[in-house]
Amino acid sequence: MAPRFDNERKTIDLAVADLLEAQLLRSLGFANRGGYERLWLGQAIHSRYQEEALGEDASYRREVTISHRFVHRGYEVTVHGRIDGLRRNPGGGWVIEEIKSVRRGVGLSPAAQELYQRQAALYGWLLAHKLRAEGEASPHIEVELVLIEIGSDRLERQPVELKLPVIEALVKRRLNGLIRAHQQAAAARDARRRAAAELRFPYPEMRRGQERIVERVREVLADGSHLLLEAPTGIGKTVAALFPALRHVLRHDRRLFVLTAKTLQQEMATEVLELLNQDDAFRALRLRAKAKMCANDQLVCHEEYCDYAKDYYAKLQESGVVLRLLEGHRTLLPDDVFAAARRALVCPFEVSLELAERAQVTVCDYNYAFDPYVALSAFHADADLSDVVVIVDEIHNLVARGRGYYSPLLSARDIRRAAAEAAAGGAPIHHRIAELCLVLARLIEGLVDEVEPAAAKDDWAVEQRFPEDGLWRLRPQLDQVFVDYLEFRRETHSLSPDDRFVEQYFGVLKFLNALTLSDGAFSHFVERRGEDRRWRILCKDPSRFLGAVINRCHSVVGLSATLSPHAFYRDLLGFDRDRTERLSLPSPFPPENRRVVIDSSVATTYRERPRNYPRIAERLARFADEVPGNCLALFPSYAFLAQVAGLLRCERKRVLVQARSDSDEEREAILQTLRSALLRDVLLLAVAGGVFAEGVDYPGDMLKAVAVVGPCLPAVTLEQQLLMDYYEERFERGFEYAYVVPGMTRVVQAAGRLIRSADDVGVIALFDKRFLFRTYRQHLPADWLPQDGGSLAGDPAAAAAEFFHALAGEPT
Structure with a gap:
């Protein structure tokens, strides 16, 4: 983040990177802003080198946190950083290592060389001040860049000249620039402070309960x-x-x-x-996912393949697109950012990130x-x-x-598909990839086949320790072939966003990372899903x-x-x-605006479900037909929904069904149908926890009833059973926390779509006798329950008819 100024305390908090000029950082180019080779391989190379150094040199320390505090122009300044490696030389002096990974056969650019040397020298400056503060008057400090070639691990040490008076002057000059920029921005900060005092609630009056939220x-x-x-x-x-x-x-x-x-x-x-x-x-910014902000149809983030990445920083400064967006939009929406960035031929997503630092x-x-x-x-x-x-x-x-x-997984089927795709390439690198992927797939399949239960069905899962050594031994080979593959792709100008091997390579790295993090809050298991065999890691907490x-x-x-x-x-x-x-x-809305009814004549447990499909369909249809307006019916799963939808016969409702494959446009079309209902009222069948059940507004008369079929418990899987065991051990409420809480959360969230203002009215129908059981009933909102202690059980159709007739002043 940016340098942190506290004007009241007159302090400045800085990282080492803040003392490097912005022009120097940006001169590195677009690809160095989190390129995946550097992000993933660089971390692995750093860690491997440091582990070896720890084993070989008793004086070696890695990731050494260091800071220096001093006064400059009336501010108390704190600079902090983290040294990659620190060791003693044979003469007793100190050696600072700044470790960098570099592409094979490609030297550092002059800009990168200068940046890394300046960064390393700053760590030397910090260490010098620390040692002097500890009483070492003239500490002997050497600084070096440790350049490790990706793929070969060839190592080069480059000494960095350490001139402490020069660095001191550079630090002060940079600080002067930061203070000047901070003071120049003071007018904008003062304007925002004045605006804070003038900010008013955007509605004439608050609803009951909003005052307490604002105050808390x-x-x-x-x-x-x-x-x-x-x-x-x-x-x-x-x-x-x-x-x-x-x-x-x-x-x-x-x-x-x-x-x-x-x-x-x-x-x-x-x-x-x-x-x-x-x-x-x-200024408020809304970020959109990177894939949807890509102006290049190939989604390849590299200067050689994308005109919007090429010369990114130069075009960013020349175009002034960031400043224009900030000056022209108080709310920075993705479409506006995309259009402006595309006109300036700069990456829209990266421009979004620039704006995020300023909004x-x-x-x-x-x-x-x-x-x-x-x-x-x-x-x-x-x-x-x-x-x-x-x-x-x-x-x-x-x-x-x-x-x-x-909670990553490794899929033998997906890895074999990556092998097949690579084998079709024909080049030697493709054959290496295919062979390595097959080795990995066989490793996964071998363990799954070995532990398959005797009475296993098509799909099964069982807790199992992984042969981690075999996976870790593959890691260097994967790194090597990955780097070679990227070089081949660059040389042949064939980088592609949809590359199965690249996807699987990153999947292996995530899996290995999860292995290193694993403790009692994780479980490891293997499973078969159809023809696929998988290793999975589950983070339970x-x-x-x-x-x-x-x-x-x-x-x-x-x-x-x-x-x-x-x-x-x-x-x-x-x-x-x-x-x-x-x-x-509690709810601020009049209780008489809502009726809650539980149909205890149906059951939706997995065993009872099949024989209840016809009855659920019949009673849901009668309920919907008694509602003068649109209805939303929510189910625990698409499979359950499909079974009931096939039996449903409504007389006065047009039935729409949410499909798993619905696009954003298709979902919006369904919402538009609910808004207009030109032909006749709609009964929408959807899945609890999905887009129509949470986070959607149905204002005014758009919705008059919500039906929830069953408590929407998660399916019984090994994953849920492992969660149940963990929650039982930690909270002594295993079943409740693993099944009832997530299920009833979906129920309450879904029903909450109905009453969203003091003028909204409607009926909530819960289809399952379990809603009357204490285990589930205790998770219903208190204001849903009868104040006289009565029962919510009843016929949803009759309850709807009675409720809406009473609203209309008609006899029932």
Whole structure:
């Protein structure tokens, strides 16, 4: 992140990279901005070299954290960094190593050479100040670049001249420039502070409950603590949280990230930000996925293959596209960024990242903060997040998403497909790839076949330790062939975005990374799915990884309609117990606007399901026909949905069915049909947890009833059983946390689509007798339950007829 100034305390906090001139950093070119060879192979090469050095030299230390504090122009300045390697030379002096991986047969460019030497020399300067502070008057320090060739591991040591007075002067000159830039930006910061004081809630009055949200968010931001906010759908959580968060970040010169799980939620958050920014007080950016922001039809991020990557930094400066976008748009939408960047012939996604560094608010997917492979630089493991405020929408989704980040698999079928694709290439490198992929596939298949249960069916899974040594022994060979393959692709101008070998290579690296992270919160198992044989790693508890991000932030506010049990979400999301508060609010809407009914005459357990399909279809159809408007019916799975859809016969409703393969355009067409309903009212059959069940608004009369078929429990798989065992051991609530909580979360989220304002009315029908059992009933919102202690059981069709007749003032 950028240098951190605190004007009140007169402090500046800097990383070594901040002391390198921007022009020098940018002169390296586009491909060095996180190129995957350097990101993946570079890390492996660093680690391998450091491990060998530790074994050979007792004085060797790696990743040495170092800092220096001093006063400059009235500021207390702290510079911190991390030395790759530090050792003693035979004479007792110190040797600093700056380790870099380089392409085979390609020397460093003059710009790269200068950058790396300057960076290494700065570490020498830091060490010199540290040693002097410890009493070593004239420390002897040598600095060298350690250049390791990718693929061959050939090593070259280049000495770096260390002139401490020259470096001291360069540091002060760079500091003067940073201070000058900070002072020049002071007018904009002061304007934002004034705007914070003038910022007003965007609606004439707040709904009941919003005042409490605004006040509690204000308090936790002032304290630097976290908040888990549970409040019903429709109360206006997002705007009530964003309003005080914006005032805080504008007043204190902090940055706000709004994280969502779905595109539709990003759109809604952006609309709220637009309402809050009528006075043009800040810049808000919405990030779109890289694949959808690519202006090159091949999605190959390299200067040699993409006109939008070629001469990127030169064109960026010449075009002024970033400044024009910032001056011309208070809300920076993906389409506008894409169009402007394309006109300037610069990469639209990279321009988005440039804008993210300057915008006060960024709206994006969870991945950009929590996925270790795609996170923004602001959220990297060593980034300082103390000036970052995060609002996480529908935060209950982050538990499963977090598990997924650290739960890779290796598929023998996919690896064999990569082998077949490579073999078709014909060049020697293709044959090497094919042979190596087949070795890997046979390794996977051999273990799966060896442990296959005697009575196994077509699909099965069993916990199993992996022969890790065999996989690790393949790693150097994979690295070698990968580098050779990339060089071949460059030389033949045949780089492709859809390369199965490249995909599988990265898959192996992710798998090996997960192996190194594995502890008691992980399980390893093998499985057969049809003809495919797989190794899988399951992260059962992502809290240490998510918490490593969350607890470095100034404050994180998590929003959801379903955050009970509180301890489950707080602990599995990694929130610091001592810094995390809870706020749970009841529905602000009149209870008479809603009727909840449970059809206890049907059962949806896996065993009882087949004989109940006809009855569910018949009773769902009668219910929908009694509703004067559109209905949404949600099922635990596409398979269940298909069975009922084939039997459904509605007399007064047009039936639409969500398909697994629906595109964004097809989903939007369904929503448009619900909005218009020109022909007749619609019954939409969809899947709980999907796009139509969460994160979608159905305003006004767009929806009059929601039916949820079954508690929507996850399927019984080895994965869920492993989660159940883990939760039983940690919380002593295994079945509830592994099955009931995620299932009932989907139920409540789905039903929340119905009542989103004081004027909305409708019926919620729950089809399954289990909803009356205490295990499930306790997870229903308290305001759904009869205040007189009565039962919710009944006939959904009769309940709907009675409810809507009463609303119309008609006799039932």
